[in-house]
Amino acid sequence: NAGVTQTPKFRVLKTGQSMTLLCAQDMNHEYMYWYRQDPGMGLRLIHYSVGEGTTAKGEVPDGYNVSRLKKQNFLLGLESAAPSQTSVYFCASSPRSSNQPQHFGDGTRLSIL
Amino acid sequence: AQRVTQPEKLLSVFKGAPVELKCNYSYSGSPELFWYVQYSRQRLQLLLRHISRESIKGFTADLNKGETSFHLKKPFAQEEDSAMYYCALSDSGGYQKVTFGIGTKLQVIP
Numbered sequence: 001n002a003g004v005t006q007t008p009k010f011r012v013l014k015t016g017q018s019m020t021l022l023c024a025q026d027m028n029h030e031y032m033y034w035y036r037q038d039p040g041m042g043l044r045l046i047h048y049s050v051g052e053g054t055t056a057k058g059e060v061p062d063g064y065n066v067s068r069l070k071k072q073n074f075l076l077g078l079e080s081a082a083p084s085q086t087s088v089y090f091c092a093s094s095p096r097s098s099n100q101p102q103h104f105g106d107g108t109r110l111s112i113l
Numbered sequence: 114a115q116r117v118t119q120p121e122k123l124l125s126v127f128k129g130a131p132v133e134l135k136c137n138y139s140y141s142g143s144p145e146l147f148w149y150v151q152y153s154r155q156r157l158q159l160l161l162r163h164i165s166r167e168s169i170k171g172f173t174a175d176l177n178k179g180e181t182s183f184h185l186k187k188p189f190a191q192e193e194d195s196a197m198y199y200c201a202l203s204d205s206g207g208y209q210k211v212t213f214g215i216g217t218k219l220q221v222i223p
Contacts, residue, residue, distance in 0.1 A: 042215035043216075090157065099162065101147055101162060105156060106155075
C-alpha cells in the first residue's frame with residue numbers, strides 16, 4: 001500500500017495564479033484533512049472531509065477550497081495564490097474512530113512569489 | 114476549546130542523557146492523545162498514543178489527567194532521535210478533530 005500520496009511535491013507560483021494539490025489514499029479511510037505547516041505554528045487545519053461529497057472548514061480556510069468527489073481523493077485548491085500561502089501542505093487520512101491515528105503524506109512545498 | 118501546548122521549540126540534549134518533551138493540554142472531555150514524529154525529510158508518523166500504553170523506540174508517555182499533561186520521555190537519548198515531535202489531541206466528537214501543538218525540535222548532540 002502506498003498510504004497517502006500527495007502531488008506535486010514542490011511548486012512555485014506567482015501571485016494570483018491558481019493551482020490544485022491532489023491527495024490520494026488507498027486505505028479506505030473515511031476522514032481526510034489538509035494542513036499547512038509553518039515555522040513556529042505547528043500544523044493548522046485548513047479543511048477536512050468526513051466522507052465522499054462532504055467538506056468542512058478548519059482553522060484557517062480562507063483562500064482555499066476543497067473537493068472530495070471520490071472517497072480516496074481530496075483536492076485542495078488555491079484560486080488566487082498569495083505570498084502568505086507559502087507553506088508546506090500536508091494531507092492526512094484516518095478511519096472514523098477517534099482513537100485511531102492520522103496517516104500523513106510526504107507534503108507539498110509551495111512557494112508563492 | 115481544545116488546546117495543546119508544547120512549551121519548548123527546541124530541546125538539546127547530549128547522547129545518553131534523559132529526554133523529556135513536555136506537552137500540556139486543555140480539553141473538557143476525555144482526551145485521546147498522541148505523539149507524532151517527523152524525521153528530517155520524512156513525513157509525520159505516529160510515535161505512540163496514550164490508549165496503547167506502549168513503548169516505541171524507547172519512548173514512553175503517560176497521561177496525567179490531574180496535571181493535564183502527556184510528556185514524552187526516554188531514559189537515554191540516541192542521535193537518531195533527533196527530529197520534530199508533535200503532541201496531538203483528538204476529541205471524541207462527531208469527527209476526529211485533532212489539535213496539534215507547535216512542535217518541539219529535539220537535537221541530540223553526539
